[in-house]
Amino acid sequence: MxxxxxxxxxxxxxxxxxxxxxxxxxxxxxxxxxxxxxxxxxxxxxxxxxxxxxxxxxxxxxxxxxxxxxxxxxxxxxxxxxxxxxxxxxxxxxxxxxxxxxxxxxxxxxxxxxNRSIKDLQGLESDFTDQEYQELLPTLARSTASQAIKNNLRTTEMMAEPDITTNQRKAEVILLRHLEHKAAERVLNPGRLKVKPNLGHLTAKNPVPHSRGDGCFDSRSSGDDLSKTYASSTRSGAVVSFKEITVRQPVRRSLVNY
Structure with missing residues (x-):
C-alpha cells in the first residue's frame, strides 16, 4: 500500500x-x-x-x-x-x-x-499556497473551504496588514481558488465524486427523435407505444417526451323527434 x-x-x-x-x-x-x-x-x-x-x-x-x-x-x-x-x-x-x-x-x-544562473528555477510560478500539497492527499483528506483560508492566510500576515478590507480580499481570493479547484475535480472525475448529470446535460446528449408519421395517429397502437415510451424513459432516467393527441368527438344525434 x-x-x-x-x-x-x-x-x-x-x-x-x-x-x-x-x-x-x-x-x-x-x-x-x-x-x-x-x-x-x-x-x-x-x-x-x-x-x-x-x-x-x-x-x-x-x-x-x-x-x-x-x-x-x-x-x-x-x-x-x-x-x-x-x-x-x-x-x-x-x-x-x-x-x-x-x-x-x-x-x-x-x-x-x-551572478550565476539556475537552469531550472524552482518555484518561479508558485503562488505560495498549499495547493501542491493538497493535490498529493486523498480526496477525503483535503482541506475544506474554511481550512484552506486558515492554511493560506497566516496570523502574522493579518498582523502585518491589519486592514480588514485587505484581509477580506485575500480570503476571497483563497476561497475562489479553492472552489475553482473543486469544480475542476468534478469535471475531471465525475464518477469518483458521484456527480449526476442534470436535465440540461441529458437533453444535449440524448435529443428526442422526430418520427416521420407524426401527422397520422392510431389511437390504439399509439397509446400502447406512448405508455411503453413513458415507462422506459422514467426507468432509464432519460428525457420523457409527450405527444399532443387531438381526439375528434363523434357528432351526437338529437333524441328529439321532429
Missing part, C-alpha cells in the same frame, strides 16, 4: 545547496521555510560578500513578527546600496512561512550574489 509523501522541507537545486555549504554560516539550514523567515541567515550570507553593509551583530535572531520586519527592512536598505533588489512578494512570503517562498528567495539570492 503506497503512502502519501509530504513535500520536502528542502527543495533547492544541488548547486545552491553546495553554495550554502561552502559559506561560513553559524548553522546550516535544515528547514528552509523556518530558518530563513526572520532574515538573520540571509544577513549572514550577504555579509560574506558585503561585510561592511551587513554587520551580523546588528540583526536580531528572534522569531517574532517585529524582529522579522526589522531584519528584512535593514536587509533591503543594505541591498539597495549595492543596487540589488529582491522581489517584495517573495520576501513577504518568506516572513510568513508561505509554501515555496523561502526556497525561491534562496535561489534568487544565489543568482544575485554570485
Amino acid at each position: 503506497s503512502s502519501v509523501q509530504c513535500p520536502k522541507k528542502t527543495a533547492l537545486p544541488r548547486e545552491v545547496l553546495k553554495w550554502l555549504q561552502s559559506l561560513d554560516l553559524s548553522f546550516y539550514p535544515k528547514n528552509v521555510r523556518r530558518d530563513f523567515s526572520n532574515g538573520y541567515l540571509v544577513a549572514e550570507i550577504c555579509s560574506c560578500y558585503y561585510p561592511q553593509d551587513f554587520p551580523v551583530h546588528s540583526f536580531d535572531k528572534g522569531t517574532s513578527l517585529s524582529a522579522k520586519q526589522r531584519n528584512w527592512s535593514q536587509i533591503q536598505r543594505s541591498l539597495q546600496k549595492q543596487n540589488l533588489h529582491l522581489m517584495k512578494e517573495v520576501i513577504d512570503g518568506t516572513i510568513h512561512c508561505k509554501p515555496g517562498a523561502a526556497e525561491l528567495l534562496v535561489q534568487e539570492i544565489y543568482t544575485v550574489l554570485t
